[in-house]
Amino acid sequence: MAPTPPAAEPPATKAALVVQAARRLFMERGYGATSMDAVALEAGVSKATLYAHFASKAELFSAIVAAECHRFVPTLDESEVDHLPVREALTRIGRRFLDLLISPPALSAYRVVIAEALRFPELGRAFYDAGPATTLSVLAGYLDRATRRGDLAVKDPVTAASLLVGMFRSHLQLRILLGVVDGVGDAERDHHVRAAVDLFLDGYGLRG
């Protein structure tokens, strides 16, 4: 039997190297500014190998970005928040949502997908479904459950979730996308989430 290969090394087939390099470059520089030569160089393979696995630059890009979208599917297990007081639950959800939104990989994905949504409509759709749409439905689900159990008074969970998500996001992410600021500190994030939750509960909370 052959000796066990070093466990730290990933399989590192040529195909995997190509995908990894393409993801790095496409996400960092976008579609137009990334050449197939650059991808081949970064992957340490020849350009012909690229084309052995992907028929064209557009196909490679589409595959990479589509896969990347799935990294941003927000998850929220009922057991994580449903047992908490509503204010605490919404605060946790808001913080986690904002942390995802301003993470470097998510910012790159936003940039690239928005830039190329006209040329690659399926990517715009895939990104929306995986990220923003899932966020909305997860949050609406929570609001609905909280209302059914008597902890909130939300008549239209989707609209309410839309408003809350909008407040969380506001311009915090946009400021980073536009390079106005480098990032958002925890203090600013928490202040913003708190203000949003306060306003939300003023409207949808139970009146004392």
Next chain:
Amino acid sequence: MAPTPPAAEPPATKAALVVQAARRLFMERGYGATSMDAVALEAGVSKATLYAHFASKAELFSAIVAAECHRFVPTLDESEVDHLPVREALTRIGRRFLDLLISPPALSAYRVVIAEALRFPELGRAFYDAGPATTLSVLAGYLDRATRRGDLAVKDPVTAASLLVGMFRSHLQLRILLGVVDGVGDAERDHHVRAAVDLFLDGYGLRG
């Protein structure tokens, strides 16, 4: 005296033709997908003429986009809304803000500026200052005046404006940017604005 030239025709110097063509193409296709050849063709001039007026493609792009940013400076005269009931004023502001946000020129600018903000940091900044930042300060100004005259109870106008803008925007613009929908109808827009204003006034309106 020479006969008056046809009034309908704009001056149409070569430089103006170049700027006009560049704006159309850059805003529609973005930086990478627009070639200087295409700009020259669209403008009806030679490529050498382009370079007689702009030293490089990057400089032309920067000049065009920087100028474009100023088209999206929201204005709000006090006389337009300060005499209205608060709910009516906020509703009008929200509708106007959303109409601007989902207008084709603004969508193009968002796409292009976000896509190129890493390579052209000054454009990200210029766009933010002209658009989102001005929106925020105009709205905060209104909230502050309304509070001072006793029609609202807003302690921190900037934070409150940030929340309200976030609710107005929510994912309506993003859905168009990503190509998930073609546009937003008046009915949906109004429903959304109403929900946002309702929630806002629940929190910041005067009680009792």
Next chain:
DNA sequence: GTCTATAAAGGGATAGAC
């Protein structure tokens, strides 16, 4: 300032050997 023509480099994609 404006044109035609062209230089110089880079890019996507492929042929053919192994």
Next chain:
DNA sequence: GTCTATCCCTTTATAGAC
């Protein structure tokens, strides 16, 4: 599948005449 070498087109930018 993978490589080297190359084709062929587009792109940015400029030279030189008018």
